[in-house]
Structure formats: structure tokens, C-alpha cells
Amino acid sequence: MYQKTVLDNGIRVVTESLPYFPAISFGVWWTTGSRYENEQNNGISHFIEHMLFKGTEKRTAHDIAREIDAVGGVLNAFTGKEYTCLYARVLRQDLDIALNVIADMCKHSKFDADDISREKHVIVQEIKMAEDNPEEWIFDLFSADYYKGDPVGMPVLGVEESVERLTRQDLVSHFKRYHSPKNMVITAVGRLDHHELVRKVESLFSGFENGGESLNTIEEPKSCQGIHVYEKDLEHVYVCLGTDGVSQIDDRRYALYAFNVVIGGSMSSHLFQDIREKRGLVYNIFSYVNCFQDAGSFGIFTSCSEDSLEEVLGLIKEEAALLKKNGGITQEELAFSKEHIKGNFFISLEGSEARMGRLAKNEIFFNRYEPIRDTLRRIDRVQKPEADEMSDLVFGQPESMSLAVLGPVDRARIETLWKS
Numbered sequence: 001m002y003q004k005t006v007l008d009n010g011i012r013v014v015t016e017s018l019p020y021f022p023a024i025s026f027g028v029w030w031t032t033g034s035r036y037e038n039e040q041n042n043g044i045s046h047f048i049e050h051m052l053f054k055g056t057e058k059r060t061a062h063d064i065a066r067e068i069d070a071v072g073g074v075l076n077a078f079t080g081k082e083y084t085c086l087y088a089r090v091l092r093q094d095l096d097i098a099l100n101v102i103a104d105m106c107k108h109s110k111f112d113a114d115d116i117s118r119e120k121h122v123i124v125q126e127i128k129m130a131e132d133n134p135e136e137w138i139f140d141l142f143s144a145d146y147y148k149g150d151p152v153g154m155p156v157l158g159v160e161e162s163v164e165r166l167t168r169q170d171l172v173s174h175f176k177r178y179h180s181p182k183n184m185v186i187t188a189v190g191r192l193d194h195h196e197l198v199r200k201v202e203s204l205f206s207g208f209e210n211g212g213e214s215l216n217t218i219e220e221p222k223s224c225q226g227i228h229v230y231e232k233d234l235e236h237v238y239v240c241l242g243t244d245g246v247s248q249i250d251d252r253r254y255a256l257y258a259f260n261v262v263i264g265g266s267m268s269s270h271l272f273q274d275i276r277e278k279r280g281l282v283y284n285i286f287s288y289v290n291c292f293q294d295a296g297s298f299g300i301f302t303s304c305s306e307d308s309l310e311e312v313l314g315l316i317k318e319e320a321a322l323l324k325k326n327g328g329i330t331q332e333e334l335a336f337s338k339e340h341i342k343g344n345f346f347i348s349l350e351g352s353e354a355r356m357g358r359l360a361k362n363e364i365f366f367n368r369y370e371p372i373r374d375t376l377r378r379i380d381r382v383q384k385p386e387a388d389e390m391s392d393l394v395f396g397q398p399e400s401m402s403l404a405v406l407g408p409v410d411r412a413r414i415e416t417l418w419k420s
Contacts, residue, residue, distance in 0.1 A: 003194040010182035015194045024190030025352040027087035029360040032178040034156045035081045043158015046079040054115040056108040092191045103204035134238045142240040142404035145228045150221040187359040189352045220294045229411040237407035242299030248291040255386035261337035262329045320395035328388035
């Protein structure tokens with residue numbers, strides 16, 4: 001059962017009681033992330049996430065880890081472009097331990113100068129690890145080019161230069177401004193009583209007052225089409241291409257999800273079956289959908305040998321041309337994709353952690369709860385004309401799709417291949 005309470009200081013507490021779940025997932029979500037940064041402080045939200053684990057006024061970093069480890073629980077956090085989350089998963093009888101630890105981390109983290117200095121080195125290593133992983137780095141490169149000049153295109157981790165120049169004052173000021181109660185959503189799923197949890201949260205988070213300013217109004221990002229080549233000595237060539245999609249609050253997103261399943265979002269999709277299974281040109285190829293609160297994109301990723309690049313790019317363009325010629329996906333493919341989406345959706349609901357995230361994202365993006373049955377109805381209501389509209393949106397002009405290529409190639413050759 002879904003319930004919601006707004007505390008006097010603005011914190012929204014949202015729960016889903018599921019008596020048959022043995023564990024409880026509890027998360028503190030802030031409606032901020034790398035999208036609320038600039039080139040000077042890029043990476044600060046992610047840095048703050050790290051610092052929450054480095055000790056409070058009454059707990060050391062070891063104490064924080066040990067208290068959760070002692071009951072076999074999980075304590076973790078992540079930073080995205082539009083939200084940040086600190087969460088725990090524990091057995092019901094250990095919820096008070098998790099609540100106390102997380103409340104202490106939110107209210108009393110020290111941001112010690114020596115810890116900040118050490119953590120800079122850790123985060124720089126994390127950035128370098130990402131850059132050593134071309135399957136991960138290519139998405140940052142594509143995003144930076146596609147949303148050039150807009151914070152949504154900046155990497156969540158930041159870049160080495162921006163991380164190195166952050167000071168304690170920068171971190172503390174940003175935390176107070178963007179992580180205050182009015183920007184907080186607390187979600188919990190499992191064997192719990194909503195009103196009892198609200199009383200505990202109210203007690204633990206009392207005195208945590210709003211400070212600083214409200215979140216800045218963010219402008220809708222403008223996409224920048226182009227071809228971008230990054231030469232690097234690698235065994236493979238990594239390719240990411242994409243175009244505009246729809247936003248997280250656009251009802252057409254369900255039609256785009258359905259279209260995506262057929263094109264490259266499943267093992268039976270056109271791209272996977274043709275390029276991977278039938279021809280054996282790649283190990284992996286898939287399409288994906290990114291939805292932000294006011295914009296979105298549709299993309300395709302693959303990697304291949306340099307010798308196969310021309311054929312792979314040609315087959316992707318051929319797929320776009322065939323869709324245009326045939327009037328989009330078929331009615332049978334649409335029916336298949338809707339069942340695929342519903343099956344994946346139900347499977348994801350098996351875990352309290354995923355349900356906890358769903359509660360938070362519904363609250364962050366829609367300020368309300370969307371019942372599971374309503375989501376299923378939205379999927380079922382997708383008709384072929386809507387899927388065709390997404391086909392036209394994505395592949396209407398394939399030559400205008402943006403392209404990022406990483407590997408042992410040169411720009412002139414890539415431009416010739418893509419434009420031919």
C-alpha cells in the first residue's frame with residue numbers, strides 16, 4: 001500500500017508496505033545531481049556523495065560501515081544527472097540501525113579537510129578507470145558532444161581538473177544549498193508501518209532545516225548534431241550514435257520504449273539479430289532510451305574491428321532506411337514489444353530496492369504515485385501510429401544522427417563512411 005506524508009520542514013516521506021518482503025529498502029533522495037553544476041564545479045555532487053561516508057561528529061567512516069555490516073545489510077549511494085541517492089537495505093528488525101546511521105550521515109557529516117584531500121585522489125582514480133573502459137567512456141564522450149555547453153552533457157564524475165580545484169567550502173556550501181529538506185524525498189519499501197516510520201524520520205531529521213536557495217531553474221538542453229572522432233590505440237572501434245527522443249514526463253515515452261525493444265533493446269531485436277547473430281560482426285549491439293525531465297535521446301551502441309566498421313555502419317543506416325520504407329515496425333512486433341516491457345517491469349518489482357527507486361522517481365518527476373496497473377495500461381494503450389511517430393522521430397533523417405567514435409580511426413574516414 002502506498003502512503004505519503006510531507007513533514008513540516010518539507011521532507012516528503014513516501015512508502016509502500018509489502019508484508020511479504022523480508023527486507024526493507026530505505027533511501028534518501030535529493031532532487032539534484034550533475035545537471036545542477038557548471039564547468040568549474042563539475043563533479044561536486046558525486047564528491048559530496050563520497051564525503052557522506054567519511055565520518056560524522058560521532059561516527060568514523062569505519063563505524064558507519066561496521067554498523068551496517070554487523071547486521072548483514074547494504075549501505076550505498078549513487079549520483080545521477082538529476083538526482084542523488086543514499087540508501088540502505090536491511091532486515092525489518094534492523095531498520096532503526098539504518099535510519100540512525102543515514103540520518104547521522106545526512107545531518108552531521110564532517111567534510112574533514114584531510115578526508116577531502118584523500119578522496120580527491122580516489123575520485124581521480126575513478127575518473128581514470130572510466131576513461132580506461134571504452135564501453136563506458138564512449139557514452140560520456142557522446143553526451144558531452146550532443147549536449148555541448150549544457151550541464152546535462154557533463155560527466156557525473158566530473159573531470160580531473162574540476163575535482164582537483166574543489167575546496168571544503170565549495171562542498172559544504174553546495175551541500176547546504178542543494179541537499180536541504182525541501183529537496184529531499186525519503187522512500188521505503190517492505191514490511192513497515194508508514195506512520196511509525198514517519199514518526200522516526202521526523203524525530204531523526206528534526207533540526208535539519210532548509211538553508212541556501214531553491215534549485216535553479218534549468219533550461220531545456222539543445223542538442224548539437226555532428227560527427228566526433230576520438231583517436232585512441234584500442235583493439236576495437238567503439239561507436240555511439242543518437243538523436244533526440246522524448247522527456248521523462250512525455251506520455252510518448254511508452255511508444256519509444258516499445259520501438260526501442262524491436263530495434264535494438266532486446267536479444268531478438270533487428271540490430272542484434274542481423275549484425276550480431278546473422279553476420280557475426282560484433283559481440284554486442286543495442287539501442288537505448290535516455291529520458292530527462294525536459295528532454296531525451298535515443299541511441300545505439302556497438303563496437304567492432306576496424307575492418308568491420310564500414311559494414312556495421314552501413315547496416316545501421318540500412319535498418320533506418322528499411323523502417324522508413326516499410327512504415328515503421330509491424331503490428332506483430334509492437335504486440336511483442338509491449339509484452340516484453342511488461343514482463344521486464346514485473347520482474348523488476350521482485351526487489352524492494354527497485355520498488356524503492358520507482359517510488360522516488362515517481363515523486364521526483366511527477367510529484368505523485370503511479371499505480372502499477374496504470375503503468376500497465378499506458379503500455380497496453382500504445383498503438384502502431386504512436387510507434388510510427390517514434391520511428392519517424394528517430395530515423396526520419398538518419399544522416400542527421402550524431403556520431404561519436406572512439407578507437408584507431410581517423411575523422412576523414414569516419415565522415416566518408418557515415419555520409420556515403
